[in-house]
Amino acid sequence: MTASITAPRDQEPAGSADAKARYPLVGGDGRERSVIRVGDVLIGAGAPILAAGPCAVESLEQTRAAARMARAAGASLLRGGAFKPRTSPYAFQGLAEEGLKILAEAGAAASLPFVTEVMDTADVDTVAAYADMLQVGARNMHNFALLKALGSAGKPVLLKRGVAATVDEWLLAAEYVAHAGNPDIVLCERGIRTFETATRFTLDISAVPVVRGLSHLPVLVDPSHAAGRRELVLPLARASLAAGADGLLVEIHPDPSSAQCDGRQALTGDQLEELAAAMAEAGAPAPSRAVRS
Ligand code: PEP
Ligand code: MN
Numbered sequence: 001m002t003a004s005i006t007a008p009r010d011q012e013p014a015g016s017a018d019a020k021a022r023y024p025l026v027g028g029d030g031r032e033r034s035v036i037r038v039g040d041v042l043i044g045a046g047a048p049i050l051a052a053g054p055c056a057v058e059s060l061e062q063t064r065a066a067a068r069m070a071r072a073a074g075a076s077l078l079r080g081g082a083f084k085p086r087t088s089p090y091a092f093q094g095l096a097e098e099g100l101k102i103l104a105e106a107g108a109a110a111s112l113p114f115v116t117e118v119m120d121t122a123d124v125d126t127v128a129a130y131a132d133m134l135q136v137g138a139r140n141m142h143n144f145a146l147l148k149a150l151g152s153a154g155k156p157v158l159l160k161r162g163v164a165a166t167v168d169e170w171l172l173a174a175e176y177v178a179h180a181g182n183p184d185i186v187l188c189e190r191g192i193r194t195f196e197t198a199t200r201f202t203l204d205i206s207a208v209p210v211v212r213g214l215s216h217l218p219v220l221v222d223p224s225h226a227a228g229r230r231e232l233v234l235p236l237a238r239a240s241l242a243a244g245a246d247g248l249l250v251e252i253h254p255d256p257s258s259a260q261c262d263g264r265q266a267l268t269g270d271q272l273e274e275l276a277a278a279m280a281e282a283g284a285p286a287p288s289r290a291v292r293s
Pocket of ligand 1: 190225
């Protein structure tokens with residue numbers, strides 16, 4: 001009797017040989033790679049891209065300043081949260097739709113498309129009306145209703161890895177979005193929870209080549225949330241590029257000491273420039289752009 005490679009093995013990660021069977025839409029042997037377009041930016045096209053912006057949108061002034069910093073450093077995408085998943089219900093929850101309007105204005109002023117998180121199925125249409133890319137945060141990677149709703153959002157999805165998700169679960173979450181009708185997915189490793197407390201999370205560098213061997217989707221790395229401290233962001237970014245990441249997602253702030261959220265890990269303008277220089281050294285002189293020069 002021949003064992004079926006599609007037999008359910010919910011606890012087991014797939015090997016690259018049967019990735020296509022377990023993840024029919026997002027799986028592959030890594031040879032044919034997808035290129036995902038966000039606005040006029042191409043992710044996975046070769047040169048790693050840089051996405052930068054504040055953890056949370058706090059004001060128009062703060063977001064415009066962050067967008068200018070991002071643009072000056074050569075980033076091709078602006079990031080920023082309008083709907084914030086906070087551990088405490090008493091922490092700043094984000095400016096919601098007002099934050100989306102600010103992102104749209106700041107992004108347009110700096111000529112940068114933007115990615116922002118959507119936390120709730122009820123907000124998908126609103127967020128999609130403003131954003132160029134919809135982020136699923138680590139805390140929502142297992143929110144299957146949200147993953148399904150993103151199938152018809154009409155915008156590319158940035159799918160962060162859950163803090164306790166295996167690579168297999170992460171790829172199956174991507175499969176949910178693709179199965180629901182949206183093949184435009186970019187994965188993002190952002191650190192997982194381990195016994196280690198010296199960093200906020202443990203950046204799983206090995207996930208980058210592992211995922212690239214199991215899936216054709218591009219994979220970004222967010223060293224900011226993994227590190228939790230700005231001085232660790234650059235070395236983790238270098239490691240991510242060396243491991244084959246298709247780009248980086250980093251948090252910046254014009255005045256980190258006044259940040260409402262994650263100020264400790266926010267890069268200053270100078271540090272962002274240093275990171276961009278490290279990307280150039282690693283062979284990524286210019287972000288991929290489809291149209292704009
Ligand atoms: C974020 O990128 O703003 C964020 C909340 O990240 P994560 O979901 O990875 O914690
Ligand atoms: Mn953050």
